[in-house]
Every structure is written in C-alpha cells, then in structure tokens.
Amino acid sequence: MFYRKPLEERIAERVAKRPPLKEGKHFEHRPALIVFCVIIAIALVKVAGAFVLMYYDVF
Structure with a gap:
C-alpha cells in the first residue's frame, strides 16, 4: 500500500538524471x-x- 523504493535506488535515479560534470x-x-x-x-x-605557540615557548 505505501510502497516506496529503497533509498539507494531513489538516490541512484536522482544521480542518473544529473548532467555530466x-x-x-x-x-x-x-x-x-x-x-x-x-x-x-x-x-x-x-x-x-x-x-605561534611554539615560537612563544608556550608548550
């Protein structure tokens, strides 16, 4: 009834729609x-x- 694709598949589809870099x-x-x-x-x-701390001998 409330079927959604897994997150990995939704991300893969979104990435596939983007133009090449x-x-x-x-x-x-x-x-x-x-x-x-x-x-x-x-x-x-x-x-x-x-x-700076080493220069002023704070360590």
Whole structure:
C-alpha cells in the first residue's frame, strides 16, 4: 500500500538524471566548495597557531 523504493535506488535515479560534470570542474555545487575552503582554512589556522605557540615557548 505505501510502497516506496529503497533509498539507494531513489538516490541512484536522482544521480542518473544529473548532467555530466563539466571538464575541469571539481565541485558539483557551490556549497561543496565553501565547505572545502572552510575546512582548509581551519586546518591552516591550527597549524599557524601551533607555530605561534611554539615560537612563544608556550608548550
């Protein structure tokens, strides 16, 4: 009565409808690029902070 396709099949159908990714493009949509940049920025701030702490001999 309330039959729905499994989640995997619904996702596969949705992915099949999308156009192919353009050549040279790494991210499918803008939010993925923003999340990636935020993660890289956080990692860089952590490394820079560790160097600052080592410079001032806090460790």
